[in-house]
Every structure is written in structure tokens, then in C-alpha cells.
Amino acid sequence: MADEGRQQCIFCQIISGEINARKIYSDDVCVVILDINPANPGHMIILPKEHYSFMPEMPEDVTSHIGMVAKHLSQAAIRGLKAQGTNVLVSNGEIAGQRALHVMIHVIPRMEGDKVVGFDIPATPLSSKDLEEARQKLTPLIKSQLKFDVAQTPILGSDTKATTAMPAVPKKLGPQKQITEPQAVQQSSQPAGQSSKNISSSPQLDLDELTNFLTGGKRG
């Protein structure tokens, strides 16, 4: 069954060289190609050489290796393409947007104002009751699979008054960035399901932090 999957898999054929693709990097574990339907120029896909239908099937060492490759590709996109950020996305299952039965890790370079949608995560107020229910269902599995006992401490949801640890409005990212009052009000009045985009009033300072580190002070 696995062999049939491999034979019919376009990505396995790309890995073996039967189908052409623009290869960026290759090692024992994975191959990196450019996506022919990119969200942005430089949109890369990491493909494990071994055929796995979706990420939960992937063993630990392969997952860990691919994570490290994703980090370095992200750095490469920032240094080489002067990207101002990167998104990494894995979709497992058709419902999540997986289109082919081969694990794909997308690394997408982003620029300020590039109007790419699809990587904004919606923010929904979640009640402590719902979160507690989820935790109860997860506890036995986390115990058996990760060998960890989930502590049954009080869970904090959006309805808990003392959510000082994780406020709805993110704190300033850089040393001089301030969240202004109107932004804070707008955040809490957004209906459920809408993304909570919060572009700072002075993004340059924070992007400089990113670029300075990765490019050693030189900015293109």
C-alpha cells in the first residue's frame, strides 16, 4: 500500500528526479523545492525524502531535522531575498488544506504590505469551560504518548478576570513600541473569527532588530 502511494506520488517523483522542479537544497533526509503556485517569490516547500502521508506519521528524528532546515531556510529567505518575515505552514489532513498525500512544509517569505492572506490566525474568545473540556480529553493521551502528567490547575480562558499573564492586546515587541488606546479597544471589540492583525505604528524598529541580527547590520 505504501509502495503504491509512493509510485503515484508526484512529490516522490520530484524527489527521485523523474519530474522536474527547481531544487534549492537536498540532503539525506529532505529536499527543498520552489512552489510553482507561490504565495510570494521564494515560497519553498520542504519534502521529506521518505514518503509520509502526513506529519503525525513522521518519526521524531525526521521531524526534528526538517524543523532545523525550516529555520535555516527562513534565514536564507531573509538574507537572500531581503524578506521582512517568514511564515512556516504545515497542513495535515484535507480539512486543513492538505492537497497532496506527501508531507509538505511551506516556508514563505513575507514583505510588509504584500497582501498575502492565509497565514493570519483568528482570535476567538474561549471560555474556561471549553478549554477545561479540551484539557480533560488531552490529558490521558499526553500521559500515554508524551509520558507527562498534565497538572489540573485552574485553567484561564477569555472569561477569566485575572488574565494578566496573557492579555488580548500583545505587549510591545520592541523597546520603543507602544500600544495606543484606540488599538486596544479595537482588539477587544472584534467579532469572533476575524484575525487580530496588529501592525505596530513603528514597525521599522522591530524589523531592524530582525534584519540587524541576520544580516550583520547591512540592510539592502
Place this chain on the structure above:
Amino acid sequence: MADCNICTAISAKMNVVYEDEKVIALLHPQGATAGHMLVLPRQHAALLELLPDYVIGALWTKANQLGRCLIDGLGMQGTNLIVQNGLAAGQQHSHAMLHVIPRKENDGMQFLWRPRQIGEEEFSTVELKLKEETKNMGQFEREKPKPIELKPAEKVEQKQGEIDWRIRHLRRIP
């Protein structure tokens, strides 16, 4: 870090579902859906690039295992693993994190993009630039093994007349 709200949440052990030396996972109180987990490095870093490779490896491994638990435990039909690196990518907090979002039918979410039309020339330029940047890739930072703790040598009482076997071996006395 003192002014990082995520570091505060980590030390307060807020909504923790997993933790170890390097990684901590919490249930997001304002996530996309109940079960949306944040997989975080214990050490503070604004971006994933600022973390050592072995921490990134640990983050991804745990995120994958937790993703499996989400599908089995909550009866979900899939998961999305998302990283938002940098403001332009939608980063919301100043602490690097991996989002693991459980998915089911009609949940109102969509992580899809509209493909952009890019000319052959631009494609080739981009390919060359990325190849150049990744040509020396391959050596990943491994965790330095901790030194072995040496226990103080145990005092062995020797009976009179008995020779230590080690000395005997060295002298090769049968």
C-alpha cells in the same frame, strides 16, 4: 525576560499541557479554537532564528506529538502547524512560538493563499539567490552533552595479603 508576557505565562504555568527542559506547550485562551496550542521554547527569543538548532528540533518534535494527541483526543480531522516569524508575517507576541491548531469541518478557518503569477526570470533569480544562501547548510547545532559527574572514589578496604585486582592485572600476575 521581565516584560515578556509569554515568559510571565510560562513561569505562572498558565494552561500548561506539556513541559520539559526546553519546550513548554500551553492552551491558548484566545486561540482559533479550543485546543489551539502554543508550543514555546522555555528560553526567551523574539524569533525562531535566534534559537539554537537543537531547541528548534525539540519544538517541532513536541509539536508533532501534540498534534497527534489533538487529532486523537479531540476527534479532530486535521491540524495546521503555523509559525509567524516577524511582524510582516503576522507575529503577535515577542516570544517565538509554534501554533498547533486543530481543524474540523466548517470551523470557519482557511490557511490557503492565492497563487501569484511570477515570471520565469524572477523565478530563476530567486532560485539562484536561495541556492547561494543555502549552499553551506547542513551542519546543525547539536546540544553539548553535559559533563559526566564523577563520584568521589570509594575507599576500598583491602584485606591484608590480598592484592588489588587492578594492580595484579597490570603486573600480569596470574
